[in-house]
Amino acid sequence: MSGATTPMELPLDQILRGECVDVMRMLPSASVDCVFADPPYNLQLRGELRRPDDTIVDGVNDDWDKFSDLATYDRFTRDWLSEARRLLRKDGTIWVIGSYHNIFRIGAILQDLGFWILNDIVWRKSNPMPNFRGRRFTNAHETLIWAARSEDSRYRFNYQAMKALNDDVQMRSDWYLPLCTGGERLRNDHGLKLHPTQKPESLLHRVLISSTAVDDVVLDPFTGTGTTAAMAKRLRRRFIGIERHPDYAEAAIGRIRREKALPLDAITTTPMKREAPRVPFGSLVERNFITAGTIVCDKNRRIYATVSSDGTLVSGSRRGSIHKLGAMMTNAPSCNGWTFWYLERDGELIQLDVLRSESLMAEAAELAAPFSEIPIAAQ
Amino acid sequence: MSGATTPMELPLDQILRGECVDVMRMLPSASVDCVFADPPYNLQLRGELRRPDDTIVDGVNDDWDKFSDLATYDRFTRDWLSEARRLLRKDGTIWVIGSYHNIFRIGAILQDLGFWILNDIVWRKSNPMPNFRGRRFTNAHETLIWAARSEDSRYRFNYQAMKALNDDVQMRSDWYLPLCTGGERLRNDHGLKLHPTQKPESLLHRVLISSTAVDDVVLDPFTGTGTTAAMAKRLRRRFIGIERHPDYAEAAIGRIRREKALPLDAITTTPMKREAPRVPFGSLVERNFITAGTIVCDKNRRIYATVSSDGTLVSGSRRGSIHKLGAMMTNAPSCNGWTFWYLERDGELIQLDVLRSESLMAEAAELAAPFSEIPIAAQ
DNA sequence: TCCCCTATTGAATCAACGA
DNA sequence: GTCGTTGATTCAATAGGGG
Structure with a gap:
């Protein structure tokens, strides 16, 4: 790193060498x-x-020493987390991983x-190291904290992708992965x-799939051997790595070079319904997917209404x-x-949501039509 | 509580009414x-x-969970943890349970x-509440911190009992228990x-079996409905409960009165090497499919034994x-x-294998989950 | 008695967009 | 910034009623 203090252009897809706080600044x-x-x-x-x-080792058992050590770690933590927060976009999120030795301090400082x-x-580690002396429970897990930049961040969570990854039930907060x-x-x-x-790469895979999009910029202030950067490249995210140890930085750079980006269509995950294009109900009436005057009802055929030509429903007054x-009508x-x-x-009840999907597909077909060689008349 | 400020005699096996810090003092x-x-x-x-x-979800909306800000919560936490530390014997340990809302602050203050x-x-909860809006991972766990009074405490950890309870595999730091x-x-x-x-009683059962001995004194500063005290009585530990809400205190006292202490020989735990069946017998005891103290016998009612709380059987010596x-017993x-x-x-003999099937049915969903490859024996 | 269906519920920091 | 509108979203376990 140069000694420049003015903000640099965003150095994408690189491993920057130096102390993480200095580089982040x-x-x-x-x-x-x-x-x-x-x-x-x-x-x-x-x-x-x-x-x-x-x-237990004799010697450094002084309360003041302990406090000063904890305080030093807290200061270090506060420094890099503050910089990380400055670098995050308004709606960005942060992941931090740790064990019981440090995660409580990190969580409190995050808050x-x-x-x-x-x-x-x-x-949850499938193959943790056993406890050799039988003096504690086997330390079989590590903790990650996932946090938004602020309370009002409209953060990204790829809910449907996570659900699909977990056999169509919501992904839980406990992940079972090998070392x-x-x-x-x-x-x-x-x-x-x-x-x-x-x-493990599986851990970063799940992290990136859950909370980032293709082309998002991911920063790893403690790159180490570059697992985050390698997985970002594989999943077509952009990365910025920071590592102070030359050996680690070198290893990471080689690893990232060997890593191949997956084809874009291999990365596509279950899309979120929220991101689907919005279809006003009125447009279905306009486009005659539904004729004005059609009777609609609820699932149990207990509540009825009539479709009006402006896309509203009418029931009595x-x-x-x-x-x-x-x-x-349901209070x-x-x-x-x-x-x-x-x-x-044809005697069967069709949900309006199904008609919406049909209209979206029809629209997509129309958009694709210029590339179709089949004349419309022949379709 | 009286207004006395001089230390009182240790009020064993009682629920004391009042603010926990005031009472602890x-x-x-x-x-x-x-x-x-x-x-x-x-x-x-x-x-x-x-x-x-x-x-509508019936959430926690009680005044006792409301704090004006993090600093107030920290002050409250530091106060009761300081008193708890004073009351602990040199080699004592403390358990605190929490969620991501508070556990990081508690962990940092403990340190x-x-x-x-x-x-x-x-x-890990087997049946947590789902995330209804699809905006986060299902919050499917809570965290307990287990800490000794100080670095040089020679604390109690009943390693063999935990291992026995987990089918002779070291008990891990992730526990799978229902609400x-x-x-x-x-x-x-x-x-x-x-x-x-x-x-759940199963949670306190494991906590008390792991880190206390018969006749140990267990303090619960936030007794609530008295799960800790009830389990302490069942397992022949002594307890001191503190609860400020009269309704909760009253309910706890009635509950404790109804609870029966197990016979001593049903509680004693002994190291024992065992085979490793797929379902730990101990988990059936822990989850109360089989109560510790239950008498079991052979098909012809000629051989008898008593179920112990760590999942072993006892017959005489x-x-x-x-x-x-x-x-x-059959040579x-x-x-x-x-x-x-x-x-x-009900007068009929039920084979243990039948109970195992029942417990397996309860676990079937967990076993079938694609990211839960871990056998029950290791959980 | 058993099976099937429905209703209920649990420590929860649970929306996003456009006017 | 507010405010109204649109519309996305649930898993495991228990309990109870009806056939």
């Missing part, structure tokens, strides 16, 4: 859609956790900074793992949109008219 | 072995939430006060739930898994305990 505000961060556990503070036999927690996600092992694990010349905490009249505060009303065709 | 230091706390979560719910069928986190435990529903849920005269957040004890080289043992219900 040079990036322009509100420029990324998503942050994924796997910050250090503060090994200096947590050195005692590294002891294999779990016995203090104005982030709005959306979920805490539990990564990063085997061929996925980057190794040095001696066959030893290159990085102590390389995350009551008139309103398909939603309004559905709500009125409900609101109603989705598309799914509430049916019309009879 | 009157108790003597270093007098309890374990604290279990289910504090308000500070959910910050705003509007009403409707299900897709337009029914700030000098507690030493041993595990974070994930209670408190059905007959276990306390209700008022109108059949409505008495308390919005009553915890002999103890072992359902398989091991069956083999011992056979091996024995399938599932088909050997029966229990009497």
Whole structure:
């Protein structure tokens, strides 16, 4: 990195080398859609956790030292999270992964900074390291926090894609995934793992599919071996990586170069209904998918109404949109008219939502027509 | 409570009425072995939430869960955790349960006060409330933090009992347990739930078996309907409950009175190597498919044994898994305990295997879920 | 008695767009 | 910024009634 202090152009699809806060300070505000961060556990503070036999070391047991260590970690956390928040667009979200050693401090600071927690996600490891001394429960999970930049962020959540990924039931907050092992694990010349905490690609796959779109910009301030960047490339997201350790940065760059972007049609996931083009009910009447004067009813054929030529429904003296009249006639505060009303065709009830789909398909066919070689008359 | 400010005698096996910090201040230091706390979560719910069928979700809307801001909640948390730490014996441990709304603040404050986190435990709910608007992942878990009073506490962890309860595989940090529903849920005269957040007995069963001994003193500063106290009585621990709401306190006292302490020999847990059947017998005990203390016998009612709370069987001085004890008592080289043992219900003998089937049916959905490859034995 | 269908419910920070 | 309109959205388990 140069020593420049003026904001740089957004350096897309690169691994930037340097301390993450220093590098982030040079990036322009509100420029990324998503942050994924796997910050250090503060090994200096947590050195005692590294002891294999779990016995207690004499010496540094002073309350003040402890406080100052925790305070140092908090300061570090506050610094990079503040920068991450500046870099996030208004509707952006952040993911942070950690364990019980650091995740509580991270979560509290996220809240203090104005982030709005959306979920805490539990990564349940299928193959965790056992507890060798039998002094605790097997530490078989890590925690991810998913948070929006602020309470009023209109964040992205690809609900239908997640549901499809989970056999058509809502994706839960507990994810069962294996550790990063085997061929996925980057190794040095001696066959030893290159990085102590390389995350599995499956984890980043789910994270990116759930909360980003194609071409979104994803920032990873602690790139390590580049799992986030590699998965971003594979899934055709843009990435910005930051890594201070030259060996890790180099390994990540090589890994990303080897990674191939999937064809666009392989990435497409179940679309969200909210993103489907909006069809006013009136246009179905206009276009004669539904004739004015048609009788519609509810699922149980207990409530009836007549379609009016302006796209409203009429029942006695009551008139309103398909939603309004559905709500009125059921005394409900609101109603989705598309799914509430049916019309009879050949003795069967057809939901208005089905007609809406048909009209969308017909529209798509018309748009494709210029490329069709079949004359309309022959269709 | 009286207005006395001098420490009182330790009021064992009682529910004390009053604000938890006020009451705790009157108790003597270093007098309890374990604290279990289910504090308000500070959910910050705003509007009403409707299900897709337009029914309204009966959310937590009680005054006791309302705090003006995070700083107020932190102050409240620091106050009661400080008192809890004073009341804990040197080697004592504390359990606190929460959700992402509050657990990060609790974890950070625990660390700030000098507690030493041993595990974070994930209670995975088998039947959580879905996410009705499709805007987040289904919030399907809650988090418990288990911490020792300090880094050098020589705390109790009943490793073998946990392993026995989990079919001789180390108990992991993710627990799969159902919500408190059905007959276990306390209700008022109108059949409505008495308390919005009553915890399941299976959760407290596991907590108490894992980290306390018979006759240990367990303090619950937020007693509510008294699940902790009731389980403490059942498992022959001593309890001190604190509850400020008169209705809850009254309900808890009645519940505790109805609860029966198990015979001592049904509670004692012993390390024992066992076979590894697909369904841990211990999970049937834990989830109350089979009550600890139940007498089981062979088909001809000639051999008898008692079910212990860690899922072993006891007969005189002999103890072992359902398989091991069956083999011992018939001088056979091996024995399938599932088909050997029966229990009497309404005068009829029911094979354990039948109970296992019942429990498997309850677990079938979990086993069928594509991202839940983990066998029950490892959960 | 059993099966099937319906109704109920659980610690929940649960919309987005356009005028 | 507000306000009204449109319209997207649920899983597991229990309990009870009817055939």
